[in-house]
Amino acid sequence: MVEIEKVRSINYSGVFMSCFAQHDTKSVEAIPNHSINYVCTGEQIIESGNERIMVGAGEAVFVRRNHRTKIYKHGKDGETYKGISLILDRNVLRNFYKTMDKSNIPKDIEMSDDNVMKIGRRADTRSLFESLTPYFDDNLKPTEAVAHLKSLEGIYALLNTSDIFYQILFDFADPWKIDLLEFLEDNYMDDLTMEDIARYTGRSLATFKRDFKKISSLSPQKWLIKRRLEAAFLLLQEPGKKVQEVYLEVGFKNPSHFSKAFKALYGYAPTEIKRDEV
Structure with missing residues (x-):
């Protein structure tokens, strides 16, 4: 087995540098603030709903606040991923x-439904992020004032990219709650904590637990296990599917835990389904 190099990630006052090895790295993200992601080397693929957005070296992408994405980061052409x-x-x-001259705000801008917007290659965006790389390469922490100035530079870069950002950036309404059952059906195979699910659906942990009781008599943990087992049962019906493949595919980490839970629900071990296969 090839050993995967350790992920290097640094955070300076809301500016994050991530550096990964050649191997693909997947993360599930839904932060409460808007962000601009820039790829220095390698490649980033963002899954947003049914859309896949590829971001290459020298390109940037805007991700809307409270929007859940799956992000794949990997090296390319012999270089490690750095973003x-x-x-x-x-x-x-x-x-x-507050300090803007409101008369300069473009009129009649329709609010965009897009949650992820590729900015592409722009001189102002490239200049902004290239000015940040020395802080990570030399482990020199920027002052709060410098980090603040870089945030302002990022805002100006977005406003210069498209007028639509006037509507998006200055919309301060509270995030709406995502339908719990729909979210869980889409993501039950992912390795998510209860805190993750609460945050990704726009809830506090207490509100999430209270809302969940309205849709199921099971606890959230038991609901997830049952849903994964149901998916595993269907997958095991497919010719050629192996038990050791299925338990990982549906989100279990431990084969003995999977086998025990499967038998408790269905009355027999998952290997019983595959016994008749040659």
Whole structure:
């Protein structure tokens, strides 16, 4: 087995640098603030709903706040993946908006439904992120004032990219709650904690637990296990599917835990289904 190199990730006041080995690295993200992701080397693929957005070296992408994405990062052409994310804090955006000359805001802009927007290659965006790389390469922590200035530079870069960002960045309404059952059906195979699910669906942990009781008599943990077992049962009906493949595919980490839970639900071990196969 090839050993995967350790992930290197640094956070300086809302500016994140991530560096990964050649191997694919997957993360599930849904942060409460807007962000701009820039790829220095390698490649990033973002899954947003049914859409897959590829971001190559020198390109940037805007990700809307409270929107859940799956992000795959990997090296390319012999280079490791290196990317920087700039988080746009809501308080910074509020203060920016307060000082704006409102007469300069474009009129009649329709709110976009897009949650992920590829910015592509722009000189102002490239200049912003290239100015941040020395802080990570030399392990020199920027001051709070410098980090704040970089956030402002990021805001200006977005506003110069498209007028639609006036509507998006300065919309300070509270995030809406995502339908719990729909979210869980789409993501039950992922390795998510209860805190993750609460945050990704726009809830506090207490509100998530209270809302979940309205849709199931089971606890969230038991619901997830049952749903994974149901998916495993269907997969095991497929010719050629092996038990050791299925338990990982549906989100279990331990084969003995999977086998024990499967037998408790269905009355027989998962290997019983495959016994008649040659």
